[in-house]
Amino acid sequence: THPRPTGLAKKIITVQSAFAEAGIELRTAGTVVNEIGVQGAGADLMWSNAELHAAMESNFSGHRDTEQWKLWSFIATRHVDNDGTLGIMFDREGSPRQGMAMFCTDLEQTQMAGTRGELHTWVHEIGHALNLVHSWDKNLAEPRQPLGPRDGYGDLSWMNYEHKYQGPNGEKGEAAFWAGFLYQFTDNELRHLRHGFYRNVVMGGLGLEIGVGGAYRVPLKEFTLPPAGRSGLRLELYGRDTFSHGEPVVTEIKLSLDGTTGQADAFPSLSPRGEHLTILVTDPAGAIRPFRPIARGCGSRHRHITLDAATPALYDSAYIGYGADGLTFPTPGTYRLRALCKAPDGSTVTSPEHTIQISPPHNEQDRQAGDLLIGSQQGTLLALLGSDAPQLSDGNAALDQLIATHPDHPLAVYALMVKGTNAGRHFQTLGKNGIAVRPADTATSIEQLGAVVETTLDPGTEAGVDNITLNETMRRLARAHARAHDLKQADAVLDQMVETFREKHVPPPVLATIAEQAETTRTQLHDQA
Known part of the structure; x- marks a missing residue:
């Protein structure tokens, strides 16, 4: 029922057929429950990451803490963050990428339910389960892949965001994306799905890191900072610099104007649980890892906000003591933190290092x-x-x-x-x-x-x-x-x-x-x- 781009024959496309054209057979296992009644949940019917995690642990009969070709998908109403999140990979501990959720209330409110937009969201999230990253993050994935046109934002792919698309002739946004999208993965995404190493593809294999940090599998010994952009933004980590034995490590985050301009666009979310910010942690031995949260949202429809004299900065704080890789600070010593944040213009804003000390117990x-x-x-x-x-x-x-x-x-x-x-x-x-x-x-x-x-x-x-x-x-x-x-x-x-x-x-x-x-x-x- 949607207008078709040139070159796409008239046909019915489903989640299964989208992956079948990529060479992957999807089967539905077990019993599909059409609707579950809720008594006493209140008017919001929102789901927290804790509730999603508990629901999967208790109801995914095929769940094992090992790699296997099984994925649990749950259709919920709305995420508790209430930030327009359309889908989430909430299972990132141990053997990750075995649980995902979709949020139908936000799909309905964005008028995507029952449309090509909902189909895109489903295929996109299942693509993440198969360890595909966003189109603009391929150069940071493992194994690394070359970026497509316009730093990946020019990909006509299931793994791009419609509203982030940048066409070859200056056209941008959803209308331009749908006018050219042939409902398929790119060539390098197909190579990954069809010929990638088993643990790079299978659910529960190597972990997925969506965002600025990429999918680093082993600690880095050095990190090349992204080139300085002209976003007009300054990023800082601040707060406590000494933590006692066992104390939860929290860092505070500030994104502000850098003084070169009177206003600048920024994404509103500064949480590492979102799509735009990653925190790199250098341990006492000099190894660098990105902090990977237990759950990370995907598909938020928020565009950006403008920082100016009335709103000169955004603030947030993040608990980073424990994530998908376990304890972030397992031993006493000096750790160095650095944040990287994507700006709406596509550049990366990098913070100075923030040093913290983890102390041994005093008594x-x-x-x-x-x-x-x-x-x-x-x-x-x-x-x-x-x-x-x-x-x-x-x-x-x-x-x-x-x-x-x-x-x-x-x-x-x-x-x-x-x-x-x-x-x-x-x-x-x-x-x-x-x-x-x-x-x-x-x-x-x-x-x-x-x-x-x-x-x-x-x-x-x-x-x-x-x-x-x-x-x-x-x-x-x-x-x-x-x-x-x-x-x-x-x-x-x-x-x-x-x-x-x-x-x-x-x-x-x-x-x-x-x-x-x-x-x-x-x-x-x-x-x-």
Whole structure:
């Protein structure tokens, strides 16, 4: 029913036929469930990475922590980040690329459901499962491939984004892409699919890194910085430079104007979980690895925003202590961090190095408390901000033990933040009889998140979370009070948040953003009530 580009015969194209033309037979295994009813999930029906992870662990009967030709796909409503994410490869731990999810609410809202756009998203995500990278990242993949026309953005491929397409005669965007796209992979993508080494293609083989960092499989001993661009942007990593034994490592990220221009375009997401930013970590031995998060979104329809005098910078923070490759900082020593961020003009903005020190335990209590935060399950819980998954029960037990046996230790605040965040939201569990929903435990969430805020704001202690995490925690605390039908206390927390950052003397544009966040949250809570 769509207009056909010149050279494409009239035919019905499905996900299976798209891969069949590439030489790959896709088979549907098991029972396909058309619709699962949900009781008690609330109005949002959003899925967090923790819920997606738990659903796959409990329901993918073919899941094994090894390479195999099996992929679990789950059609959900909307991702909890609510950022327009259309698809996600959320299974990146251990043997990765065995789980993917699609989000139909955003497909519907972008008017892509049932169209060639939805088909493109499905084939694109399955392509990632087969270790194909985005068209503009092929030179950073493993094995490396040459970029196509216009640094890859000129590829008429399933692995390009329609809205990022750049044609040979200056034409750009979705209309130009569909006018020339023949619903096929490029020649080098076909070579990878048909003739690539087994572990480079099979699900659960070598990991996939979507984004600036590429798919580096072994540590690098040296890294050549991208050439300086003219994006008008400056990228910085900042924040704490010393972390104790077991302490979750969080770095803060700032993207601002570099002073060469009065305004510049930027992508709004600064998280390594997104598509545009990668953090490189150099360990004490000099080996360089990109930090690979457990889950990374794909297909966001956000274009860009403009930084100017009113909005001179963007800020974010990232927990990088644990990712798809396990512990990022396994031994004490000096580590160097560097961030790379794609700009809308296609250039890469590179930050100066930010050096951090991981200290050994100072005493036996530090060792015991730190050990309770070290482990794959604890790292996963920190990355997901909690989970009800039974596969993570040992990690949750360790966090509970840290709170119970070392309540006054500075590290206890991180266990409280994870447990309090998870308690404050409902948790959807996919089972044989549909989706069961554990309702939010607002009393526990208020107690634990309140302790995080109180500890962080206590002038007599150095314990606590960073400013951006504090902002997020206070808004979660306000939501918990609202769920407990205490709008007055929710408003008080939001007022306290703005006043806290006013007293910290943050720059006026930052304070204005925080005040706007508080008012947006306040309006949402009152409207829901």
